[in-house]
Amino acid sequence: MSVQLDNVVPWGRSSPERLGEVGLALCSHFLFLYSEQLPLEFHVTAVREMVRVAEEVRIFPLLDLECRESVHLRPLLEVMRGEGVTAVIEPVNYEFQRGGNQMLNITSSGL
Numbered sequence: 800m801s802v803q804l805d806n807v808v809p810w811g812r813s814s815p816e817r818l819g820e821v822g823l824a825l826c827s828h829f830l831f832l833y834s835e836q837l838p839l840e841f842h843v844t845a846v847r848e849m850v851r852v853a854e855e856v857r858i859f860p861l862l863d864l865e866c867r868e869s870v871h872l873r874p875l876l877e878v879m880r881g882e883g884v885t886a887v888i889e890p891v892n893y894e895f896q897r898g899g900n901q902m903l904n905i906t907s908s909g910l
């Protein structure tokens with residue numbers, strides 16, 4: 800299932816209103832990958848919105864287009880943890896970009 804994030808994109812259908820209506824929100828090869836083009840604020844807004852609607856959020860990979868760790872990863876972790884969500888970097892078996900074998904897992908149960 801694909802859900803457009805209304806407050807970060809200028810198109811798409813409405814996202815669910817209720818917290819946790821979506822069990823799992825996946826973001827693949829978008830956030831972090833375009834770190835040069837999309838500022839930290841965009842990343843924070845997008846992740847907040849996914850956390851708002853989904854019980855669990857997974858973002859992969861954590862690298863930018865140059866196969867470097869995204870400059871937004873650590874600041875985003877700090878922001879999200881400061882807001883009380885559990886944000887954990889986890890290894891995955893899949894590796895499309897060299898070194899890109901980690902995902903960010905975010906859960907917000909209890910918020």
Ligand SMILES: C[S@@+](CC[C@H](N)C(=O)[O-])C[C@H]1O[C@@H](n2cnc3c(N)ncnc32)[C@H](O)[C@@H]1O
Binds near residue numbers: 808
């Ligand atoms: C590299 S592709 C990845 C496609 C797919 N997620 C995958 O992993 O195969 C980047 C995707 O980001 C989408 N995209 C671009 N700008 C976006 C935005 N502002 N909000 C949501 N998606 C966007 C594009 O339509 C494109 O499908």
